Amino acid sequence: MAVRDYCCRPGSGSVKARRSHFWSQSHFSSIYSFTESEIEIKSETKRYRLRNKYIYLVYNIEKKIIFLIFVAITAIDTVRGAGCPTHWKRHGASCYLFVVDVPEDFIEAGSFCQRRQSKLVEIESADENNFLRTQITGTHPQEGYWIGLSDIVYEGDWVWTSSQSSAIYTDWSPNQPDNCQAHQDCAMFFAPEGFHWNDHYCTVKAAYICEMEDESFQGNVVG
Structure with missing residues (x-):
């Protein structure tokens, strides 16, 4: 019996050739x-x-x-x-900043406090005054500490510069205010007088105290 040779059939080519034809570039494309x-x-x-x-x-x-x-x-x-910002001290409904290292005159001290949304301290009671004196006793400021009290507008009419209200509580040193040489129109805690109040020349550079309201203060709640 004759064996068919598929690999060598005329015109057919080898299997490899046919595969090559099938995967030719044109077919792949x-x-x-x-x-x-x-x-x-x-x-x-x-x-x-x-x-x-x-x-x-x-x-x-x-x-x-x-x-x-x-x-x-x-x-x-x-x-x-x-509560109060860093470096401020709280007492009652207020926060206080005691500035010693950079003394200023009365006007510049007030401006410094205003830039920090506060004011030169306004003292309304003996309790507040005693707290402040306790804080500054033992310190060594230049002259003393400015407070926000002045009689620049009318001599002898001592007014808090921020609220424009007259001072009700005061803590003047003996024989003060004396308006020495007719030009002492600004008040301070005066160091040589044990930090009681004294009138002084507004152009003197001194330490000072800023005050702002403590917004978290609730006071005594009555039920």
């Missing part, structure tokens, strides 16, 4: 080739997806930043509402 429009669509789709991922990433980052800013602002407000 016919299966896997893409038109320019299809390639452009695929590229645009990829860019669109990447752009969406980028937008989503930026959006999430912005949300986190906004959240952190909100938390920080809330924390700052909480701290402010919880």
Whole structure:
């Protein structure tokens, strides 16, 4: 019986040749080739997806930043509402800052306090005055500590410069105020007199005390 030789049949070529023909470049191109429009669509789709991922990433980052800013602002407000700022001392419904190292004249001292949303201290009672004297006793300021009291406008009419109200409580040293040489128009805790009040020249550089309201102070709650 004759054996058919498929590998050597005339015109057929070898199996390898036929496979080579099947996977020829033209056949491969016919299966896997893409038109320019299809390639452009695929590229645009990829860019669109990447752009969406980028937008989503930026959006999430912005949300986190906004959240952190909100938390920080809330924390700052909480701290402010919880009491006095750093370096300030509380007594009753007020916070006090004692400035010793950078002495100023009366006007500049008041400006310093105003820039910190406060005022040169206004003393309304013996209790407040005693608290302040306790804090400054033992310190060694230049001259003393300015308080927000002056008779610049009308001689002898001592007025608190911030509220423009007349002083009701006072703690003048003996024989004070004396308006020495007719130019002592500003009041201070005077160091040589045990930090009792004295009138002095407004241009003298001295320590000073700022006062601001303690917003967290509730007072005595009556039920």
